[in-house]
Amino acid sequence: MDGAALEKLETQVSVRTIPGPVETSGAMVKLLTCGSVDDGKSTLIGRLLWDAAGVTDDQRAAIMHASHSRAVNGERIDFSLLLDGLVAEREQGITIDIAWRYFETRRRRFVIIDSPGHEQYTRNMATGASHADIAILLIDARHGVKRQTRRHAAICDLVGIKKVILAVNKMDQIDWSEARYRAIDADFRALAANFGFTEIATIPVAALTGANVVARSAEMPWYSGPTLFEYLDSVDPRAEPQDAPFRMPVQLVLRASDDFRGYAGTVTSGAIRIGDRVVDARSGLSATLRRIATMDGDQPTAKKGEAVTLVLDTDLDISRGAVLSEVKRRPVNADVMEARLVWLSEQSFDPEAGYLLRTATDLTPVTSMSVSALVDFETLKSTPAHDCGVNDIADCRILLGRATALDLFRDLPLTGNFVLVSAIDGATVAGGVVTWVQTGAAAVGDNVLVLNRARLAGLCADLGDSPADRAEFERRAQEVAILLRSAGVPVLIETDQ
Amino acid sequence: MTALTSHLKLLEAESIHIFREAAAQFRAPVLLYSIGKDSTVLLHLARKAFWPAKPPFPVLHVDTTWKFREMIAFRDRTAKAFGLDLIVHTNHDGLARGMNPFDHPPSVYTDIMKTQALRQALDTGGFDAAFGGARRDEEASRAKERIFSFRAAGHRWDPRLQRPEMWQLLNGRLAKGETVRIFPLSNWTEGDVWRYITLEKLEVVPLYFADLRPVVERNGQFIMVDDERMRLEPGETPQMRKVRFRTLGCYPLTAAIESEADDLDTVVTETLAARVSERAGRLIDHDQAGAMEMKKREGYF
Numbered sequence: 050m051d052g053a054a055l056e057k058l059e060t061q062v063s064v065r066t067i068p069g070p071v072e073t074s075g076a077m078v079k080l081l082t083c084g085s086v087d088d089g090k091s092t093l094i095g096r097l098l099w100d101a102a103g104v105t106d107d108q109r110a111a112i113m114h115a116s117h118s119r120a121v122n123g124e125r126i127d128f129s130l131l132l133d134g135l136v137a138e139r140e141q142g143i144t145i146d147i148a149w150r151y152f153e154t155r156r157r158r159f160v161i162i163d164s165p166g167h168e169q170y171t172r173n174m175a176t177g178a179s180h181a182d183i184a185i186l187l188i189d190a191r192h193g194v195k196r197q198t199r200r201h202a203a204i205c206d207l208v209g210i211k212k213v214i215l216a217v218n219k220m221d222q223i224d225w226s227e228a229r230y231r232a233i234d235a236d237f238r239a240l241a242a243n244f245g246f247t248e249i250a251t252i253p254v255a256a257l258t259g260a261n262v263v264a265r266s267a268e269m270p271w272y273s274g275p276t277l278f279e280y281l282d283s284v285d286p287r288a289e290p291q292d293a294p295f296r297m298p299v300q301l302v303l304r305a306s307d308d309f310r311g312y313a314g315t316v317t318s319g320a321i322r323i324g325d326r327v328v329d330a331r332s333g334l335s336a337t338l339r340r341i342a343t344m345d346g347d348q349p350t351a352k353k354g355e356a357v358t359l360v361l362d363t364d365l366d367i368s369r370g371a372v373l374s375e376v377k378r379r380p381v382n383a384d385v386m387e388a389r390l391v392w393l394s395e396q397s398f399d400p401e402a403g404y405l406l407r408t409a410t411d412l413t414p415v416t417s418m419s420v421s422a423l424v425d426f427e428t429l430k431s432t433p434a435h436d437c438g439v440n441d442i443a444d445c446r447i448l449l450g451r452a453t454a455l456d457l458f459r460d461l462p463l464t465g466n467f468v469l470v471s472a473i474d475g476a477t478v479a480g481g482v483v484t485w486v487q488t489g490a491a492a493v494g495d496n497v498l499v500l501n502r503a504r505l506a507g508l509c510a511d512l513g514d515s516p517a518d519r520a521e522f523e524r525r526a527q528e529v530a531i532l533l534r535s536a537g538v539p540v541l542i543e544t545d546q
Numbered sequence: 547m548t549a550l551t552s553h554l555k556l557l558e559a560e561s562i563h564i565f566r567e568a569a570a571q572f573r574a575p576v577l578l579y580s581i582g583k584d585s586t587v588l589l590h591l592a593r594k595a596f597w598p599a600k601p602p603f604p605v606l607h608v609d610t611t612w613k614f615r616e617m618i619a620f621r622d623r624t625a626k627a628f629g630l631d632l633i634v635h636t637n638h639d640g641l642a643r644g645m646n647p648f649d650h651p652p653s654v655y656t657d658i659m660k661t662q663a664l665r666q667a668l669d670t671g672g673f674d675a676a677f678g679g680a681r682r683d684e685e686a687s688r689a690k691e692r693i694f695s696f697r698a699a700g701h702r703w704d705p706r707l708q709r710p711e712m713w714q715l716l717n718g719r720l721a722k723g724e725t726v727r728i729f730p731l732s733n734w735t736e737g738d739v740w741r742y743i744t745l746e747k748l749e750v751v752p753l754y755f756a757d758l759r760p761v762v763e764r765n766g767q768f769i770m771v772d773d774e775r776m777r778l779e780p781g782e783t784p785q786m787r788k789v790r791f792r793t794l795g796c797y798p799l800t801a802a803i804e805s806e807a808d809d810l811d812t813v814v815t816e817t818l819a820a821r822v823s824e825r826a827g828r829l830i831d832h833d834q835a836g837a838m839e840m841k842k843r844e845g846y847f
């Protein structure tokens with residue numbers, strides 16, 4: 050099919066698109082809905098899908114049928130049934146896990162991530178938020194900002210969302226009061242001063258009646274801004290600086306019969322061109338880019354978001370976990386870091402438990418970790434603390450068993466984020482962002498046991514000096530470190546690379 | 547270079563990223579290949595992810611013995627063309643017990659010939675991870691899936707206890723007895739799959755294109771009489787209609803739609819303009835409320 054035919058297809062997808070200037074940026078917008086329970090998230094998105102696009106006739110019929118059998122909203126259609134797809138959710142009338150929905154206008158693809166409002170399911174909300182470009186934060190106009198509203202705003206900020214739509218919902222329940230709307234808007238802007246949002250748009254809506262969702266409301270003549278749908282269809286979701294430094298975390302080393310050796314990965318920032326120098330920050334080794342190989346043929350350049358395979362002019366002897374970067378602006382090869390994280394596990398932070406740090410493609414043992422502060426969801430200020438439990442946002446300091454390539458999240462999100470993994474059962478216990486890093490600061494104190502070749506000579510008597518043997522040493526040392534740490538012994542791994 | 551539009555490029559890169567993470571993190575992955583359009587795209591993306599090397603895992607087809615004949619021919623052609631390590635598994639115990647889609651309710655038949663068969667094949671092969679072509683836009687419980695979807699011992703899915711999955715970071719560390727299902731096409735829609743097939747010029751099973759086929763009409767749906775095992779109701783005579791399929795499964799349980807769309811361009815146009823969701827033609831999904839979620843809890847992919 051030629052380009053013109055494709056364009057024709059893409060423009061005929063939705064007949065109900067509101068006319069406006071054609072947007073060239075942002076082919077895909079990922080949108081989170083969040084806010085406290087019962088503020089109407091699923092209903093709002095159900096309404097948006099129902100009115101704008103994305104609901105097929107058989108789904109409409111099933112929803113109409115289910116609405117009548119449940120009659121939660123009296124005579125009305127229960128739009129939340131479009132999203133609450135689990136049996137338990139439908140039975141209890143709540144959202145447990147995030148739901149993903151997709152629809153297109155003639156300008157762009159929307160990915161909608163509907164998240165649960167219950168505090169109990171905050172881990173699922175955090176999962177959803179981390180994938181979003183823009184958040185719709187719902188507030189029930191009758192109740193205003195709640196504790197859970199502040200928690201969700203703080204999580205949106207933590208995971209890097211820069212643009213927030215404050216949807217003041219259930220305006221029909223407060224007689225479409227402009228004064229009330231303005232008060233809530235002012236409240237939210239005051240608390241948002243704690244965060245790094247670059248754009249806040251406040252829109253008064255009534256999800257049940259559809260007011261200002263897709264159709265403009267006749268009841269609120271005092272509001273002259275865009276409807277929710279108008280705003281979404283024209284917003285530029287991107288918040289990335291131009292000229293970001295090149296990064297590509299190595300996922301795999303690909304080898305093929307004809308002497309082919311390539312580093313496979315997805316470019317997480319910047320761009321690279323044949324002939325550019327690249328460096329592995331962990332080893333400090335550099336090489337020149339010879340080929341960018343894909344099954345569709347070689348490319349002259351690769352940029353952020355592309356999954357490629359890089360072939361270098363010299364063999365750097367690097368493996369999964371390395372981050373290939375430009376030479377001048379490279380990541381820090383860090384073994385100590387400070388971070389802000391959201392704790393996701395029902396089991397609270399335990400300084401003596403074994404944790405692993407999963408960054409872009411690396412998995413590094415944590416030597417020691419301490420919590421310094423928690424975010425107070427009443428004031429949104431940090432308060433000193435040493436413990437943290439499920440749904441908390443904490444500031445912490447982490448010492449790593451060996452150095453790994455890290456950036457600051459605020460500069461390069463995809464090489465500055467991480468999840469913390471339980472070394473025992475593999476569970477993801479926290480998700481966080483790097484706020485500060487340093488090399489070589491994990492100074493070996495008297496009470497830190499160093500695991501090196503000499504100390505593990507017996508265990509590793511069968512190992513030589515080949516790359517495979519060195520990797521095997523590191524693996525064994527990490528396993529020993531996990532055991533020792535779970536017994537409360539601080540450990541550092543020293544590799545001879 | 548291909549002519550993918552920007553959002554398809556993003557989807558393609560995301561899928562390749564997922565394949566590579568899985569290959570790096572799991573000991574013994576396998577690709578579940580069901581021969582349909584989604585599997586076709588899945589396989590193509592797997593080849594791209596590891597090129598110029600071959601995908602480092604075998605391909606598994608769970609054969610109920612009731613698939614369309616054209617599907618089996620296509621499967622064998624594909625395996626040969628790409629040099630795939632193809633494993634075909636059938637639940638012979640179920641066959642021996644006379645299991646078939648006529649005498650048993652779709653939910654029972656599907657459980658034994660698909661879900662249990664899949665569990666047998668995964669256990670026999672010792673696979674710790676299985677790629678599937680499921681998409682979140684297919685069905686309400688699938689809309690809730692993670693990309694790495696963890697299954698407790700016995701392959702059970704507990705939708706209330708899904709592992710958090712933040713940013714692009716995929717944590718594949720397994721606890722004892724756990725396995726994982728991996729869905730690289732999670733964020734693709736039916737329209738995306740067809741547009742991608744068109745732009746990448748992928749071959750699909752001819753059943754997706756309208757042609758004159760022998761069908762019977764039941765409850766307003768057309769069922770194709772693919773071989774002599776088809777049981778006709780009293781008074782039913784197969785008639786030739788111009789039909790095509792939006793999804794492919796076991797022929798007695800998969801409804802065709804009347805259509806004139808006989809090439810990729812017209813199929814894409816029809817798909818994007820469709821007012822009925824694709825799984826409306828899957829009889830097994832309508833057997834009971836929450837049918838897909840129940841199947842998934844039992845280990846259906």
